[in-house]
Amino acid sequence: MARRKLIAGNWKMNGRRADGIALARDVAQRAALLGKSGPEILVCPPATLIAPVGEALKGASVALGGQDCHAETSGAHTGDIAAAMLADLGCTYVIVGHSERRTDHGETSAVVRAKAEAALAAGLSAIVCIGETLAERDGGRTLAVIKDQLAGSVPAGATAANTVIAYEPVWAIGTGRTATAAQVAEVHALIRRELAGRVRDADGVRILYGGSVKAANAAELLGVADVDGALVGGASLKGDEFMAIAAAGTAS
Numbered sequence: 001m002a003r004r005k006l007i008a009g010n011w012k013m014n015g016r017r018a019d020g021i022a023l024a025r026d027v028a029q030r031a032a033l034l035g036k037s038g039p040e041i042l043v044c045p046p047a048t049l050i051a052p053v054g055e056a057l058k059g060a061s062v063a064l065g066g067q068d069c070h071a072e073t074s075g076a077h078t079g080d081i082a083a084a085m086l087a088d089l090g091c092t093y094v095i096v097g098h099s100e101r102r103t104d105h106g107e108t109s110a111v112v113r114a115k116a117e118a119a120l121a122a123g124l125s126a127i128v129c130i131g132e133t134l135a136e137r138d139g140g141r142t143l144a145v146i147k148d149q150l151a152g153s154v155p156a157g158a159t160a161a162n163t164v165i166a167y168e169p170v171w172a173i174g175t176g177r178t179a180t181a182a183q184v185a186e187v188h189a190l191i192r193r194e195l196a197g198r199v200r201d202a203d204g205v206r207i208l209y210g211g212s213v214k215a216a217n218a219a220e221l222l223g224v225a226d227v228d229g230a231l232v233g234g235a236s237l238k239g240d241e242f243m244a245i246a247a248a249g250t251a252s
């Protein structure tokens, strides 16, 4: 089944208003040049920049997303943001369960699943992140960990239209170390097989790779079977670099 690739930029905790607006405009201009055969482009700014970046992206073919959401719809949750609040600002995606959230905020797969379900209920698509640590890989537990996180984190009601899986080996995030094509192929094939039992139209679910993706390695990674796009951190903060990754994902 043909799946349109998704190139998603996770800006993390970076940028002031002027930086975010400038980067968004740069990405929008470059996206216009890619045209219809290009991948879907998404940027996920920090919460403080969602509104101004949304303004800067008006009319552009670049989607807007949040980096996290709360599982509840509203209430006494100081500092948190509900999925519907993201939708209200024009977001169509939200990342949930990023390894930095799992580590820094103790998010379990059950929490991640609840957040993903809240995202779906608010009409957002959830990008559900999973990935093994270096100790887990070295201990030969990668596939077991991935199966476990997938089983625990995929939301009820997941479909190809509302759920994206991002495989991000923790040891490859922000380290300059990418997984090899063979490592990525093995895990993505496992995810595809596991999704078959959980999602009705599993064949259409996009599975992204993330972890030190940059222009120089994008073509190789995006060429691996079952890699339907990339979740890009550091390299998404530079418009030229990010959109060179997107160009590598353009259908030929």
Ligand code: PGA
Pocket (backbone or CB within 6 Å): 010, 168, 172, 173, 174, 175, 176, 210, 211, 212, 213, 231, 232, 233, 234, 235
């Ligand atoms: P990186 O981050 O591209 O800087 O490794 C990826 C991510 O954490 O989504």
